[in-house]
Amino acid sequence: MAAKGAPGMANKGPSYGLSRQVQDKINSKYDPELELILVEWITRQCGSSVGRPEQGKMEFQAWLKNGCVLSELINSLFPGDKPVKKILNSCMAFKQMEQISQFLTAAEKYGVTKTDMFQTVDLWEGKDLAAVQRTLSALGSLAVTKDEGTYQGDPNWFFRKSQENKREFSEDQMKAGKNVIGLQMGSNKGASQEGMSYGRQRQIL
Structure with missing residues (x-):
């Protein structure tokens, strides 16, 4: 042992x-x-x-x-x-x-x-x-x-941090973005497939 x-x-x-x-x-x-x-x-x-x-x-x-x-x-x-x-x-x-x-x-x-x-x-x-x-x-x-x-x-x-990202997406823009996605998701019966393809597009981008 x-x-x-x-x-x-x-x-x-x-x-x-x-x-x-x-x-x-x-x-x-x-x-x-x-x-x-x-x-x-x-x-x-x-x-x-x-x-x-x-x-x-x-x-x-x-x-x-x-x-x-x-x-x-x-x-x-x-x-x-x-x-x-x-x-x-x-x-x-x-x-x-x-x-x-x-x-x-x-x-x-x-x-x-x-x-x-x-x-x-x-x-x-x-x-x-x-x-x-x-x-x-x-x-x-x-x-x-x-x-x-x-x-x-x-x-x-110290470096001054870029605040670009915070200005780029306001609350209104975020809400508008969600509405667009909602319209895409509800525009046809294959909502889940649409969502998946949207996800793939985002990954490719």
Whole structure:
């Protein structure tokens, strides 16, 4: 039985090596220059109460890890009611992760897309700090684009997001589009086939 178990043990070696390579690639995406911009923006946005970390990836992680700075940041961007009602500086792991989760929920409410969102473990366990940078950059871009008077910092730090898609389809246009599809669907007895062909046309387009 021991002999049979040996190959299984050996198989763990390459998978560990592969996961290490993947982790190294993730780490290589972390941008030290972007870190400086994000730290400068967050400290301006939140004020001196959030402090300022020493330069470096590990210090950046430690600064944000308990979720408090992130919660202060997202609250500062909302002109009205603040989305994170309680900001608790706790030493307990689950409380810190809960605080990060509250930030992520609020960031999504603000308009950050799920594809730009990091996972709690990316920050708390330091699995993908480049993803954390990506989320914060997306948040900065949204704040600059919305121009609601809450953004504090240089507007050139972040790309202004294109609002083309939002203008392209107004509510009236969407309703008109649905009416057209409804007419197509009801124009003959083979409504389901018509719908399928419409779907194929859309895919081809």
